[in-house]
Amino acid sequence: MYFLGQDLTFPDYSEASAEGIIAIGGDLSPERIILAYKKGIFPWFNEDDPILWWFPPERFVLFPENLYVSKSMKKVFRTQQFTFTENKAFREVIMNCSEAPRKDQDGTWITNDMIDAYCKLHEMGIAKSIEVWENGELVGGFYGLDMGHIFCGESMFAKVSNASKAGFIQFVAKYHKKYELIDCQVFTEHLASLGAIEIPAEIFLNYLEPEE
Structure with missing residues (x-):
């Protein structure tokens, strides 16, 4: 396994394990995270564990033209149940994502260090949040990194049914x-139902x- 030092570098893709771990260690500096995403690598690890960097053999993506909006979701939009904003409550969104219960997961991989790192990226204009509101209350949203021609989604949450789906659909339709x-x-x-594929x-x- 490849252990990162202080140098801003990542190993060749051939170094990735069968599960997709390509490196261990390093730090969560904005420069390292940006370099990682440019290479298709992302951090994902549990609290108190070393930083794990991933490049899985199968990538789950959505091509905007393949976005699927069900009849029930079209009805949600017609009722105008939700309103949407961008970058109005980034820290609130990532905090809610960190606290959202996940199937088959104990705790969260969105550690305090991850929160601080992505908030710095948000201040740099790279990390973006999408907020979903209902009657003035934040009920859903997601965040990720804007890499120019690709948006790298990180995590989403919903406090009411369909909130995160509505936010995702609205976002993809706007930026297709x-x-x-x-x-x-x-x-x-959740995302497979919206048209994402491996x-x-x-x-x-x-x-x-x-x-370069």
Whole structure:
């Protein structure tokens, strides 16, 4: 296994384990995180564990043109149940994501260090949040990194039914011409129902910016 030092570097993709771990350690500096995402690598680890960097063999993505909006979700939009904003409550969104219960998970991978790191990226204009409101209350949302032609989604939450789905649909519909794909990282039934699919890592790499 490749252990990161102080140098801003990552190993070759061939170093990734079968599960997708490509490196251990390093730090969560904005510079390292940005470099990681440019290479299709992302951090994902539990509290009190070393930082794990992932490049899974299958990548879960949504091509905007494949967004699926069910009849029930179209009805939600017609009723105008929700309103949407961007970057109005980034820390609130990431805090809610960290506290949201996850199936088959104890605790959260969104540690305090992760929260601080992504809030710094938000201050730099790289990390973005989408907020979903109902009657003036924040009821859903998600956050991720804007990498120019790709949006790298990180996590989402919903306090009421359909809130996160509505926010995601609204976001993809708004930016379908800007982003070639939405990186959803790993499979979830929630996003699969909206049209996300798994593609081989080799194909995903074709959508990244060429290395300088």
